[in-house]
Amino acid sequence: MFGLFTKKPKPATLLTVRMTHAEQALQIKRGATLLDAVLQQGVMVPFNCRVGACKTCQIRVLEGQPKSLIEREYVFGVEEIKQNYYLACQTRVETDMLIEWHTMSTNSTTQKLPAQLYSIEAKTARIFRISLRLSQAATWRAGQFAKLLPAGFAIEPRCYSMVNEAQQGDLMSFDITYYPGAAVSTWLVDTKNLGKTIQIEAPFGDFGQQIYDPIRQETPLLCIAGGSGLGSISGIIRQALQAKNSPQRPIVLVVGAREQSELYEIAELRAMAAEAHSALHLEVVLDREPNESNWRGRRGYIAEHLSDILQELKQNHARFVGDTQSWQALLCGPPPLVDSALHCLQEMGMPRAQIGFDKYEQSVTNLVSN
Numbered sequence: 001m002f003g004l005f006t007k008k009p010k011p012a013t014l015l016t017v018r019m020t021h022a023e024q025a026l027q028i029k030r031g032a033t034l035l036d037a038v039l040q041q042g043v044m045v046p047f048n049c050r051v052g053a054c055k056t057c058q059i060r061v062l063e064g065q066p067k068s069l070i071e072r073e074y075v076f077g078v079e080e081i082k083q084n085y086y087l088a089c090q091t092r093v094e095t096d097m098l099i100e101w102h103t104m105s106t107n108s109t110t111q112k113l114p115a116q117l118y119s120i121e122a123k124t125a126r127i128f129r130i131s132l133r134l135s136q137a138a139t140w141r142a143g144q145f146a147k148l149l150p151a152g153f154a155i156e157p158r159c160y161s162m163v164n165e166a167q168q169g170d171l172m173s174f175d176i177t178y179y180p181g182a183a184v185s186t187w188l189v190d191t192k193n194l195g196k197t198i199q200i201e202a203p204f205g206d207f208g209q210q211i212y213d214p215i216r217q218e219t220p221l222l223c224i225a226g227g228s229g230l231g232s233i234s235g236i237i238r239q240a241l242q243a244k245n246s247p248q249r250p251i252v253l254v255v256g257a258r259e260q261s262e263l264y265e266i267a268e269l270r271a272m273a274a275e276a277h278s279a280l281h282l283e284v285v286l287d288r289e290p291n292e293s294n295w296r297g298r299r300g301y302i303a304e305h306l307s308d309i310l311q312e313l314k315q316n317h318a319r320f321v322g323d324t325q326s327w328q329a330l331l332c333g334p335p336p337l338v339d340s341a342l343h344c345l346q347e348m349g350m351p352r353a354q355i356g357f358d359k360y361e362q363s364v365t366n367l368v369s370n
């Protein structure tokens with residue numbers, strides 16, 4: 001009698017997921033997270049943070065209807081949503097699907113190769129610019145990132161963003177924040193390791209490409225950077241300003257640091273901003289500069305100054321016109337800085353889809369290696 005009411009577990013429905021870059025079709029349980037399921041079956045696909053922050057795992061769904069675990073408006077623009085872009089790490093499989101792995105289709109140049117630690121230059125007490133000499137030429141842009149792992153290390157590779165760019169070049173540079181005792185940053189900034197081998201996989205991501213958005217070349221771009229994030233942001237800006245035939249898009253760069261001793265590249269950036277007809281405007285905000293110092297600039301956190309900075313710009317510079325809500329923004333650096341700037345911009349009414357960011361999160365150690 002009671003047996004009539006005993007529920008037998010339903011067998012999980014298996015759905016078929018096909019990928020444009022692979023012949024084999026995968027059988028995935030309904031309700032599984034797409035990225036986890038694909039990796040569990042031993043298929044190598046690009047991913048990094050697994051929490052929806054880096055966009056490395058973006059896919060385009062060509063057939064079928066998955067469920068997104070996040071509001072896609074926070075990550076993708078209107079056009080991308082229309083074209084069915086999703087983040088595999090934030091997507092649940094609900095039907096059979098045909099998908100295209102974005103990085104695999106648009107970024108077929110990603111390669112894994114050995115490199116040598118070629119140079120190390122201290123920019124501040126904690127930030128070092130390093131260059132790696134690649135064993136063969138590659139193409140990448142400033143703002144994309146690489147996975148780095150010194151030869152012989154049995155840990156997850158660490159992500160670092162390129163500060164330079166090259167077409168078939170072999171010297172790739174990064175700004176590294178040094179955490180004493182931490183595995184990879186300690187190795188990278190140690191001159192004893194010059195000439196030693198490091199494995200590199202690159203390039204990943206498309207941070208910074210918003211600067212070239214063809215329909216927004218008249219629209220101002222707000223860049224916010226802190227810590228070693230300044231390296232990739234200033235690399236992106238430099239490339240855009242130097243690009244031949246490219247209109248000079250108005251750019252305001254707001255740099256945040258604790259104190260003057262933590263600033264770098266500022267003299268070069270000031271010189272660029274001071275050039276006649278420069279499209280660049282620079283602001284620096286320090287939050288722990290000693291009161292008695294010679295600093296006459298802004299003090300506090302960037303978020304506290306943002307509204308004033310934008311107001312003053314519009315009043316004093318004709319090129320920074322228009323409603324801030326229509327601007328685009330690029331944020332790069334430590335997570336607290338990126339999060340507070342993101343929050344502040346959204347409070348000011350800037351749609352999430354117009355904001356690109358690269359959070360320099362600590363690498364998660366339980367990632368599946370790919």
Ligand SMILES: Cc1cc2nc3c(=O)[nH]c(=O)nc-3n(C[C@H](O)[C@H](O)[C@H](O)COP(=O)(O)OP(=O)(O)OC[C@H]3O[C@@H](n4cnc5c(N)ncnc54)[C@H](O)[C@@H]3O)c2cc1C
Binds near residue numbers: 158174175177181
């Ligand atoms: C897409 C992406 C791009 C990145 N680009 C850069 C870059 O260009 N330059 C850069 O310096 N970093 C960058 N990072 C962050 C970098 O990957 C991590 O900081 C990484 O964990 C450092 O590795 P590690 O072996 O030195 O330290 P780990 O072994 O990972 O950590 C050891 C200890 O160091 C400290 N620590 C390490 N990283 C951080 C952190 N981010 N915040 C606070 N404390 C930390 C903590 O005390 C931690 O317990 C990026 C991260 C991502 C996801």
Ligand code: FES
Binds near residue numbers: 048
């Ligand atoms: S956004 Fe999915 S792996 Fe980072």
